[in-house]
Amino acid sequence: MKKTIGIVLYPGFQVLGLAVSTVFEFANATIGRDEYAVTLVSEHGGSVPSSMGFGIDTAPLKGRKFHTLIVSGDSDGTPQAGGVTQYVRHALRSAERVAATCTGAFVLAEAGLLDGRRATTHWHFACTLQRDYPNVKVEEDRIFIVDGPIWTSAGATAGIDLALALVEHDLGAETARLVAKKLVVYHRRAGGQSQFSALLELDPKSDRVQTALSYAKSNLTARLSVEDLAEVAHLSPRQFSRVFREETGQSPARAIEHLRLEAARLMMESGRHPIEVIVRETGFGDRERMRRSFLRAYGQSPQAMRRLAAGSM
Structure with missing residues (x-):
């Protein structure tokens, strides 16, 4: 069955967060079928302004269900998620996985999905996440973390590593390797790898x-x-x-x-x-x-x- 992927955007979302969609696009091309159907969504739909100021067209969240929901991050650690948080709070009723890239982890934390779970985010905002949400077990020096149905990643290109890990989980290591090769990136850094070089x-x-x-x-x-x-x-x-x-x-x-x-x-x-x-x-x-x-x-x-x-x- 085709896996539906919802990528949640909100005003000020980081443009690089859209790169995760390319991982699923290349996965479809690699296996020769549409395993993934990606939809960009927001609270009300329509054009959502990015961190660079230009808008991206989205569909409204209301009434939609996804196999995997991915909440994008922003550039300053203060996601203006609005009603997205309420949607995310109940997302696991229908979604098999809920993920966040970069500061999208703040949305998951506000929704209560990270309580008692291990999670990561961009190193620059990790201390703030831990301070504001003390029930979250924040591990600041990780590329990505999987805790049950919740996936979180560090910032910038770490979202690509998370998406490649999702593909590997669904379609196997060889498919993920071929996707990484097409993207000209390292074949999925280990989740526990340091964010620093x-x-x-x-x-x-x-x-x-x-x-x-x-x-x-x-x-x-x-x-x-x-x-x-x-x-x-x-x-x-x-x-x-x-x-x-x-x-x-x-x-x-x-x-x-x-x-x-x-x-x-x-x-x-x-x-x-x-x-x-x-x-x-x-x-x-x-x-x-x-x-x-x-x-x-x-x-x-x-x-x-x-x-x-x-x-x-």
């Missing part, structure tokens, strides 16, 4: 340091000593260490450990790789060294991180 956090300024870090990220199985990285950056080891610390605030060794940790955690969360393979592919050298790094960075062992990731699906 080690390279983004380092934020190097010069091309030389950026080149060295990009080399390191692509060659984690190598030794990646200061001498190795300095050679890639065409600097002396002493110059490289000084410039690296000035630009990133970290030593090269600490930065490389963060890159290894990020890669190891991603492999761990996918659940498909044995520990020994992860140790080898990320350059940790041995299990104990990786375990100590995980405990320092995350306060949990690799195995605990894997169990946590499994729980977010």
Whole structure:
């Protein structure tokens, strides 16, 4: 049976939230049939102004039932949802799943659907969500979380990850992989993956340091000593260490450990790789060294991180 998807918009909705519709569009094209029927809806229907000011035509919510309801987010964390909240409050009477991208989680929280549940949202608004709705178990550093029939995601492109996870749940991992390939995105980041990137956090300024870090990220199985990285950056080891610390605030060794940790955690969360393979592919050298790094960075062992990731699906 065709799955009806209702994407809820309200004044000021974030334009990027519409990207989730493309995931379902490409899923239909990939399997050669209309598995999904997507409808953009709002409280009263008609044109709804986006965060950029232009309007998007919508159908009215009243009287409509959907297999999956997805509430979009906005850019400032104050969704002007109006009567949408009342509709969402009773959505699970007919919908199999209710989801929210970005600050759409505030609408779900206001409707009471997140009480006692784990949820996430854009990291910038996570503390506000927890403060305003103390009965919600907010996990701010997650790409998306599934708690029963409720799905929530972080902001921006994380909605695409959530939509790909929905497709994977419905049609299998291979279909989701092919959709991701068409979208030219990573094949669905694990739900438990951090919202932050080690390279983004380092934020190097010069091309030389950026080149060295990009080399390191692509060659984690190598030794990646200061001498190795300095050679890639065409600097002396002493110059490289000084410039690296000035630009990133970290030593090269600490930065490389963060890159290894990020890669190891991603492999761990996918659940498909044995520990020994992860140790080898990320350059940790041995299990104990990786375990100590995980405990320092995350306060949990690799195995605990894997169990946590499994729980977010």
